[in-house]
Amino acid sequence: MGSILTRNGRHTALIRLKKHGHIVHSESKTFGSKREAEKWMKHREVELEKQQVRSLDPILSDVIDRYINENEKIIGRTKAQCLRTIKKADIGKLPVSKIDSVAVSAWLKGMNVQPSTRGNYLSHLRAVAGVARDLWDYPLDPDQLRKAAVAGNKMGTVKKSNTRTRRPSVEEMNRIVDYFRDRDRRGEGFIPMTDIIEFALFSCRRQDEITRIEWVDVQKERVLVRDMKHPGQKIGNDTSCRIPPEAARVIDRQPRVSDRVFPFVTKSVSSAFTKACAFLEIDNLHFHDLRHEGTSRLFEMGWTIPQVAEVTGHRSWASLKRYAHLEHSGDKWAGWTTVLPPVASS
Secondary structure (H helix, E strand, O other): OEEEEEEOOEEEEEEEEEEOOEEEEEEEEEEOOHHHHHHHHHHHHHHHHHHHHHHHOOEHHHHHHHHHHHOOOOOOHHHHHHHHHHHHOHHHHOEHHHOOHHHHHHHHHOOOOOHHHHHHHHHHHHHHHHHHHHHHOOOOOHHHHHHHHHHHHHHOOOOOOOOOOOOOOHHHHHHHHHHHHHHHHOOOOOOOHHHHHHHHHHHOOOHHHHOOOEHHHEEOOEEEEOOOOOOOOOOOOOEEEEOOHHHHHHHHOOOOOOOEOOOOOHHHHHHHHHHHHHHOOOOOOOOOHHHHHHHHHHHHOOOOHHHHHHHHOOOOHHHHHHHOOOOOOOOOOOOOOOOOOOOOOO
């Protein structure tokens, strides 16, 4: 790797590193004595060998940094948070060659989270492993992560998220709407929750999608849903979706006070709904269940899979069927609205 050239009483230590027949590193230094040149050359060869080992077998946190920095696709918020957590964990400090199914299983078991959450973390790490091996030739073996996933499923350490089947009843929704009407009458509500609830039910939109809709996104019977959630892509996944007439009526009655149709904070909407359910002692009902209800309603009304997917934005039946929990036929929400009926004249 190194050699010493002597000329005019001066001794130059020359070090060259080759990879696949090509010089990838070269450096030299000249000394007054050959002994000094040899000493420096041996010292530098040891240092460079250590650096080369580190570069071929980096610690996991460095690989994650490279994955993030060189990724030309925008990484979603949830995935970025998971990768940051992995970097800070003990497994993030390991050389990637040491990350086998045993190490991964120990890391997963030590996480104080639900098995489904562990599965999400492992899924994101497997994405990094595939790139690290195939693109950079790092000894991070995706098969070891697959084995950890299989073993985790068998032991209950890792599992997919449970499919929710909770659907609200008309009586429950009436109670929730009355709760928010009462708050509005007392001047305690600054978010039009009744309208947002009705729109969520009939549009099948997620809460963060609802608060992102801009007036320019609404075109006749369709709405452009920006950055729609998708397992392989979220940022830039803008999707045009059909708006059922019941949801369109809610949009039509919104005041144009902002660029957005519903200019409110997503977490505030979710929090208000959760507090209402807790106050009313309505058990195990989430705002997201309105999307399930709206999707199931369309199927119960006789809509086809392509027709429903045009509303929900799903690309496959495998994803869409998680939202279809049929109970009966027909439209149980026929005529239901959050708008108070007009007072009859005496």
